Amino acid sequence: MSEIAPVAAPLDRRALAELRVRLADGLHARAGEATAKAAPRELLVCAGGACISCHSIAVADELESALAAGGLAGEVRVVRVGCMGLCEAGPLVVVSPDGVYYQKVDREGARRIVAEHLGAGRVVRDLELAWDSPDGRRLTGREVPFFAQQVKIALRNCGVIDPAAIGEYVARDGYLALEKALFELSADDVVAALKESGLRGRGGAGFPSGMKWQFVREAPGDEKFAVCNGDEGDPGAFMDRSLLEGDPHSVIEGMTIAGRVTGAHRGFVYVRAEYPLAIERLDNALAAARAAGLLGEDILGSGFAFDIEIRIGAGAFVCGEETALLRSIEGKRGTPQPRPPFPAQHGLWGKPTLINNVETWASVSPILLRGAKWFAAIGTGRSKGTKVFALAGAIRNTGLVEVPMGISLRTIVEEIGGGIPNQRRFKAAQSGGPSGGCIPAAAADVAIDYESLQELGSIMGSGGLIILDDHTCMVELARFFLEFLVEESCGKCPPCRIGTRVMLNLLERITKGEAVPEDLDTLEALGRHIQRTSLCGLGQTAPNAVLSTLRHFRAEYDAHVLEGRCPAGQCKALLTYTIAAESCSGCALCAKACPSGAITGEIKHVHTIAQDLCIHCGACLSVCPTDAVEAV
Amino acid sequence: MSTGNELARDAATVETHAVDQPDDSVSPATLALIDAYLGDHPGGAERLIPVLHRVQEELGYLPHPVIKAIAERLGISPIQAYGVVSFYHFFTTVPRGRYQLKVCMGTACFVRNANSVLESIRDTIGLEVGGVTKDRLFSLEQVRCLGACGLAPAMMVNSEVHGHLTRTAVRKLLQGLRAKARQKRAAGEADGE
Numbered sequence: 001m002s003e004i005a006p007v008a009a010p011l012d013r014r015a016l017a018e019l020r021v022r023l024a025d026g027l028h029a030r031a032g033e034a035t036a037k038a039a040p041r042e043l044l045v046c047a048g049g050a051c052i053s054c055h056s057i058a059v060a061d062e063l064e065s066a067l068a069a070g071g072l073a074g075e076v077r078v079v080r081v082g083c084m085g086l087c088e089a090g091p092l093v094v095v096s097p098d099g100v101y102y103q104k105v106d107r108e109g110a111r112r113i114v115a116e117h118l119g120a121g122r123v124v125r126d127l128e129l130a131w132d133s134p135d136g137r138r139l140t141g142r143e144v145p146f147f148a149q150q151v152k153i154a155l156r157n158c159g160v161i162d163p164a165a166i167g168e169y170v171a172r173d174g175y176l177a178l179e180k181a182l183f184e185l186s187a188d189d190v191v192a193a194l195k196e197s198g199l200r201g202r203g204g205a206g207f208p209s210g211m212k213w214q215f216v217r218e219a220p221g222d223e224k225f226a227v228c229n230g231d232e233g234d235p236g237a238f239m240d241r242s243l244l245e246g247d248p249h250s251v252i253e254g255m256t257i258a259g260r261v262t263g264a265h266r267g268f269v270y271v272r273a274e275y276p277l278a279i280e281r282l283d284n285a286l287a288a289a290r291a292a293g294l295l296g297e298d299i300l301g302s303g304f305a306f307d308i309e310i311r312i313g314a315g316a317f318v319c320g321e322e323t324a325l326l327r328s329i330e331g332k333r334g335t336p337q338p339r340p341p342f343p344a345q346h347g348l349w350g351k352p353t354l355i356n357n358v359e360t361w362a363s364v365s366p367i368l369l370r371g372a373k374w375f376a377a378i379g380t381g382r383s384k385g386t387k388v389f390a391l392a393g394a395i396r397n398t399g400l401v402e403v404p405m406g407i408s409l410r411t412i413v414e415e416i417g418g419g420i421p422n423q424r425r426f427k428a429a430q431s432g433g434p435s436g437g438c439i440p441a442a443a444a445d446v447a448i449d450y451e452s453l454q455e456l457g458s459i460m461g462s463g464g465l466i467i468l469d470d471h472t473c474m475v476e477l478a479r480f481f482l483e484f485l486v487e488e489s490c491g492k493c494p495p496c497r498i499g500t501r502v503m504l505n506l507l508e509r510i511t512k513g514e515a516v517p518e519d520l521d522t523l524e525a526l527g528r529h530i531q532r533t534s535l536c537g538l539g540q541t542a543p544n545a546v547l548s549t550l551r552h553f554r555a556e557y558d559a560h561v562l563e564g565r566c567p568a569g570q571c572k573a574l575l576t577y578t579i580a581a582e583s584c585s586g587c588a589l590c591a592k593a594c595p596s597g598a599i600t601g602e603i604k605h606v607h608t609i610a611q612d613l614c615i616h617c618g619a620c621l622s623v624c625p626t627d628a629v630e631a632v
Numbered sequence: 633m634s635t636g637n638e639l640a641r642d643a644a645t646v647e648t649h650a651v652d653q654p655d656d657s658v659s660p661a662t663l664a665l666i667d668a669y670l671g672d673h674p675g676g677a678e679r680l681i682p683v684l685h686r687v688q689e690e691l692g693y694l695p696h697p698v699i700k701a702i703a704e705r706l707g708i709s710p711i712q713a714y715g716v717v718s719f720y721h722f723f724t725t726v727p728r729g730r731y732q733l734k735v736c737m738g739t740a741c742f743v744r745n746a747n748s749v750l751e752s753i754r755d756t757i758g759l760e761v762g763g764v765t766k767d768r769l770f771s772l773e774q775v776r777c778l779g780a781c782g783l784a785p786a787m788m789v790n791s792e793v794h795g796h797l798t799r800t801a802v803r804k805l806l807q808g809l810r811a812k813a814r815q816k817r818a819a820g821e822a823d824g825e
Binding site for chain 1: 676677678679680681682684685715716719720721722723737738739740742743744748751775776777778780781782783784786791793795799
């Protein structure tokens with residue numbers, strides 16, 4: 001496939017159609033789909049955030065120079081694609097159309113791929129991504145369960161197209177849904193399709209998207225806005241980041257369709273300042289869409305005008321709440337407003353505003369192209385389609401996955417995630433970020449959807465899924481989230497501002513072994529009050545981490561409070577430190593590090609800790625070079 | 633009761649304020665930067681956050697007189713602008729170090745012992761969260777998830793992500809940066825002679 005010339009002049013519908021035909025085969029091949037004719041050979045290099053941190057750009061450069069040195073420069077093209085999902089194995093390189101995946105590729109690996117795979121025609125076995133299946137077969141490429149179990153709708157182009165090439169997005173039927181919305185479908189048809197599809201907001205609350213679109217469409221007003229919420233503040237979540245980095249046009253297209261349907265002519269994408277690469281790629285994509293006549297005045301000759309601006313966040317978690325986000329776009333402090341009125345009636349500058357999450361926007365085009373019925377056939381009774389999860393924590397395959405609603409946590413953890421590393425035991429999964437809760441391993445077979453997670457005391461949230469093993473203390477985890485929320489509470493309403501602080505104090509007492517049994521009842525009662533009386537979603541969900549761990553891991557709280565013991569061995573103040581005589585080399589580093597002079601011993605002889613002097617700071621544990629210090 | 637972070641932040645603020653008593657002047661270059669940005673982006677007070685971003689990108693922080701100058705140009709009160717600066721974590725009125733350490737305290741890093749990274753920084757260069765070293769070489773912040781969960785525990789030094797950190801790796805990294813700075817300084821002094 002030849003290099004795609006940058007689009008200089010506005011494209012018309014015929015030019016778009018030609019691009020689709022010309023590039024279709026190559027792109028089908030990259031995605032592992034059947035093609036009409038043989039596709040050219042390409043090397044896809046993951047240029048997602050995590051792989052770039054592992055120097056994937058240097059790998060791409062090395063591949064190009066190796067190709068040039070081998071006289072293959074004209075035949076094989078290196079394509080820098082968006083996130084492929086399997087961050088743990090990065091940098092990833094895929095040889096297309098062969099479908100061979102290479103993992104943890106460095107510069108030398110890049111040279112070997114060119115010399116051995118492309119030159120000599122044999123797969124570089126020791127670099128190939130391969131898993132052993134339970135029946136002993138060696139699974140490679142797309143057979144690997146991490147990829148095989150996924151269904152990609154929102155992420156359909158991530159890892160397949162070069163996000164900087166608008167032509168490649170077009171060739172994956174990009175902007176075809178916009179053409180339909182401009183020339184074939186009425187606004188009511190689009191709303192009806194979204195309603196029938198059952199698509200619900202992917203930002204966390206799960207409000208039916210079609211209804212939201214209808215409210216804004218029917219809201220009176222001469223000026224309306226479309227807003228994309230890309231303020232992905234949940235720690236452990238990187239779905240929005242990867243989508244904006246890997247396929248920015250899918251968001252632009254969804255928003256432009258919404259403009260057509262609701263009568264909005266201006267859109268805003270609000271992105272975190274922590275995501276400079278996402279901002280850069282989105283900015284480039286907006287410029288490319290404008291140059292191609294897909295944004296701006298008179299889009300594709302339809303007479304419809306729409307444009308999008310980027311607004312960069314400034315590090316405030318509460319701005320993920322929609323009313324706070326809108327205040328922030330207006331240049332104000334991001335404090336939430338009471339709802340109603342909802343943004344659909346009274347949003348940005350008091351005008352009707354349609355605000356959706358990144359993943360929701362990216363799901364719009366496939367629904368219009370493939371039909372509401374197709375989408376609604378995936379998922380469970382009330383939760384349709386797929387959900388993107390960011391899989392992280394104590395899991396073998398950290399990464400980004402898109403799975404059908406209704407999949408079990410066990411499938412995600414054991415098959416897609418590859419299980420728990422270091423021979424530890426799966427204890428729980430934390431979903432929904434600080435607003436969410438913990439799903440215990442005992443509930444791992446529950447089909448995941450909006451309702452089932454709520455019943456378990458958690459929420460779907462935006463899709464962060466942190467896997468916890470038996471070395472995680474649930475009380476300490478709850479304390480971690482509370483500390484986060486205390487810092488991020490905007491301070492407007494007292495239940496959240498004061499209540500979360502009091503809860504944090506109680507949790508700190510528990511982790512220090514200073515709590516009394518009544519404290520647990522106080523925690524629970526206080527948590528319920530905060531849920532009921534807080535102004536916005538941040539406060540209303542703030543107690544979830546505490547309440548869900550109290551519910552599912554009560555014994556762990558009791559061990560802290562009643563026995564002064566931390567079963568996971570994490571709460572320093574509750575641990576007893578001892579030195580194992582057989583491992584101690586007598587280096588005296590621990591004695592030097594001990595701030596309370598509790599450790600004594602001669603150089604080159606076994607040291608001992610005087611328990612009455614020990615202040616449980618753990619300094620000895622961290623300096624010991626022979627791991628002789630034990631904490632239980 | 634304050635968390636350790638807040639205490640550290642307060643201490644750092646007090647320390648640096650005592651060093652830099654802000655005078656009221658804003659350099660002509662900074663004023664030109666503000667005016668150029670506002671000239672290129674017509675609009676109203678909604679431009680406050682973008683213009684603050686632009687200025688902090690250039691100066692590294694937002695001195696009070698600069699905030700005042702921006703407020704005047706946008707037709708809002710200085711306290712309104714200051715309220716925005718203090719609300720968002722990204723904005724700072726305190727200068728940062730040449731090497732800005734941002735330790736990820738996202739959940740994935742937390743689960744993989746990000747605390748040990750903070751402890752190792754404290755043990756190596758004596759820096760707490762929110763602080764700046766006396767030589768202004770290092771400043772330390774904790775951030776909520778760099779989105780590099782596959783590399784947990786991770787830290788950013790300026791714009792570069794370092795992953796899979798251990799106590800030893802952190803110590804070596806910081807000692808390396810300090811040695812590099814010392815070499816540069818020595819080379820600079822040699823040039824000066």
